[in-house]
Amino acid sequence: MIESSSPDGEMLLAGYFVAVPESLNGSGLPRAARLTTASDCLMDRLPEEGRWFGTTLEALEACLSVLVPVGARLYALLVPADHVDGFVADMVASDTYEPVLLAHLDRRADGPVREVAAGGRVLGWEVLGYDIGLLHSWLCNNLYEDGVRQLGVATDDDRGLLSDREAAVRVATWANARGDTKPVTWFPAALVEWDTSIEGRTGPAATEVPVRRAAEPWRLRIF
Known part of the structure; x- marks a missing residue:
C-alpha cells in the first residue's frame, strides 16, 4: 500500500487507466506541457x-488490440482514505x-483493500x-485563477498538478464551500505513473501530442 507522505492517513487505490499527456493552453487555465489528469x-x-481497470494486467491487455x-x-x-466517502x-x-472505482473504494463491501502495483512514481496531486x-x-470549472489568487496554490508547468496533499486538500475544501461549480463533492487525489511504453496493435500511431484547448465553462455547455 502506498501511504501518504503526510501523517493524515493511507491512500486508497481507485483504479488504473491508460492515457497520453497533452499540452494544455487556454484562458483561465495553467499552461502545461504534458497535462496529466484523471x-x-x-x-x-x-x-x-472513460475506461477504468481493476489491475495493471487488465489495462495492458486491453491496449494490445488497439493502436x-x-x-x-x-x-x-489514489484517493486519501478520509476523502473517499464523498466520492x-x-x-x-x-x-x-x-x-471498477466502486469495487476498489466502497468500503461497505467485504473485498480486500487493493495495493498499488510496484514500480510507479507519484507525479503530483x-x-x-x-x-x-x-x-x-x-x-x-473556472476555479484555477481564483485558487491561485485566493489560496496561493500553484500547479507545476509540466503536468499541471499540485505539488502536495496539503494544497490539494485546501483546494477541495475551498471548492466544496463555493456555490458556483459543478454540483459534485470535490476531493484530492494523487496520480501514479509507470514509465513503461504501452504495447498496442502493430500499425501507424500518432507521433505528436495534440494541444488541448480550454473547454467552455460548464455553465455554458448544453447537456
Missing part, C-alpha cells in the same frame, strides 16, 4: 474513452456509476469531482 474533461483515456499513440502510459488514481456517495447516487459518470477537474 479528468474526462481534459484527457482521454485508452483504449476507449496506441506514442507517449501513452499507465496511471493509477463514493456521488458514484452510488449516479445512474452511470463506475463499477489534483482535485476532482464525480458527476454523471464523469470525473471533473477543478481546472475546468
